[in-house]
Amino acid sequence: MEIKIGFIGCGGIARAHMIRLVKIEGVKFVGMCDINKDLAKECSNIYGGNVYTDFKEMFENEKIDACYICVPPFAHIGQEEECIERNIPFFIEKPIHLNLEKAEEIAEKIDRKNLITSVGYVLRYFDIIEQLKKILEKEKIGIVRGRYYGEVPGAGKKIWLIKKNMSGGQLIEQATHTVDLMRYIVGDVKEIFAYKFEGINNKIYKEYDVEDGLTMILKFKNGIIGNLTCTWLWKGFESDIEIVGKDVIFYYKGTTIEINRGDRNEKYLSNIDPMYEEDLSFIKSIKENDPKYIKSTYKDALETFKITIKAHESIEKNRPIEL
Numbered sequence: 447m448e449i450k451i452g453f454i455g456c457g458g459i460a461r462a463h464m465i466r467l468v469k470i471e472g473v474k475f476v477g478m479c480d481i482n483k484d485l486a487k488e489c490s491n492i493y494g495g496n497v498y499t500d501f502k503e504m505f506e507n508e509k510i511d512a513c514y515i516c517v518p519p520f521a522h523i524g525q526e527e528e529c530i531e532r533n534i535p536f537f538i539e540k541p542i543h544l545n546l547e548k549a550e551e552i553a554e555k556i557d558r559k560n561l562i563t564s565v566g567y568v569l570r571y572f573d574i575i576e577q578l579k580k581i582l583e584k585e586k587i588g589i590v591r592g593r594y595y596g597e598v599p600g601a602g603k604k605i606w607l608i609k610k611n612m613s614g615g616q617l618i619e620q621a622t623h624t625v626d627l628m629r630y631i632v633g634d635v636k637e638i639f640a641y642k643f644e645g646i647n648n649k650i651y652k653e654y655d656v657e658d659g660l661t662m663i664l665k666f667k668n669g670i671i672g673n674l675t676c677t678w679l680w681k682g683f684e685s686d687i688e689i690v691g692k693d694v695i696f697y698y699k700g701t702t703i704e705i706n707r708g709d710r711n712e713k714y715l716s717n718i719d720p721m722y723e724e725d726l727s728f729i730k731s732i733k734e735n736d737p738k739y740i741k742s743t744y745k746d747a748l749e750t751f752k753i754t755i756k757a758h759e760s761i762e763k764n765r766p767i768e769l
């Protein structure tokens with residue numbers, strides 16, 4: 447069965463998907479759209495598909511079975527609505543939007559049409575995460591802690607990432623992966639209290655107007671408590687999640703999970719490519735007209751997005767915010 451794909455956004459992450467999609471049986475690229483025509487052309491030369499700079503034109507001219515929306519957060523200007531209107535299932539990169547009300551409206555429209563959607567919370571597709579979730583079913587868990595430390599993206603040259611009105615800042619744009627995984631593993635969040643730190647990076651990078659770091663305390667609906675800290679003060683990349691239960695500590699980082707039971711340790715290693723699994727799940731779901739393979743739908747991703755937006759509301763109001 448052939449699945450005709452149109453891409454909106456032909457930058458870094460779009461290409462990471464194209465490299466994988468091309469390996470999936472039946473996938474055909476019919477449209478490559480980017481406001482930067484050269485980028486769309488480059489992708490079209492490698493993978494095929496007609497070149498567009500306007501996504502509406504692409505939808506008018508091509509018969510599309512699935513759309514990949516891979517634009518930066520500030521550039522969600524109706525692509526999702528256009529897909530919904532035309533009943534085209536779509537894959538969308540995180541964060542799903544910058545505006546919570548708009549994202550809620552989109553989620554409602556998707557619901558009404560029962561449209562297949564998938565969001566790029568790629569870490570959910572690690573086999574070890576499923577293993578961990580299964581093991582945790584039998585444990586008594588109390589605390590979860592997440593960390594996302596990185597360097598200023600592109601050494602401050604990828605301007606949209608360091609502008610509040612374009613990316614939303616590190617939590618909304620990047621550390622959302624860790625927030626989402628904490629939710630996926632532990633459950634939904636009830637309440638948040640957050641603080642931010644700023645004043646270092648904005649003296650180094652001219653355009654920088656987001657926080658340097660942020661920490662938030664989380665209360666989950668099931669009573670578990672936790673925290674997440676993220677920062678762009680580091681010079682490499684460090685991200686992990688620790689879960690503490692009765693007589694046990696679970697530690698997730700990269701492709702490994704370690705279980706420390708005091709007197710014995712276990713270690714699980716993943717060898718899979720989670721992004722390939724993510725793309726395959728989306729395509730399989732479309733082929734079978736059944737979203738059962740998708741681990742993060744738009745509706746689910748909205749909950750993660752809400753946490754990151756509400757963390758900023760908590761900072762502004764200097765009080766806990768209930769979700």
Ligand SMILES: NC(=O)c1ccc[n+]([C@@H]2O[C@H](COP(=O)([O-])OP(=O)(O)OC[C@H]3O[C@@H](n4cnc5c(N)ncnc54)[C@H](O)[C@@H]3O)[C@@H](O)[C@H]2O)c1
Pocket residue numbers: 454455456457458459460479480481482485499501516517518519521523539540541566567568619
């Ligand atoms: N899931 C992941 O692990 C992961 C990793 C990297 C990026 N991302 C996400 O993917 C999104 C894009 O990031 P990126 O690194 O590819 O950025 P990028 O800057 O490399 O590419 C974005 C592309 O979108 C194009 N674009 C902007 N507005 C457009 C419009 N209206 N129509 C068509 N094209 C438009 C830009 O010209 C650019 O080529 C971001 O939301 C980011 O958070 C996710």
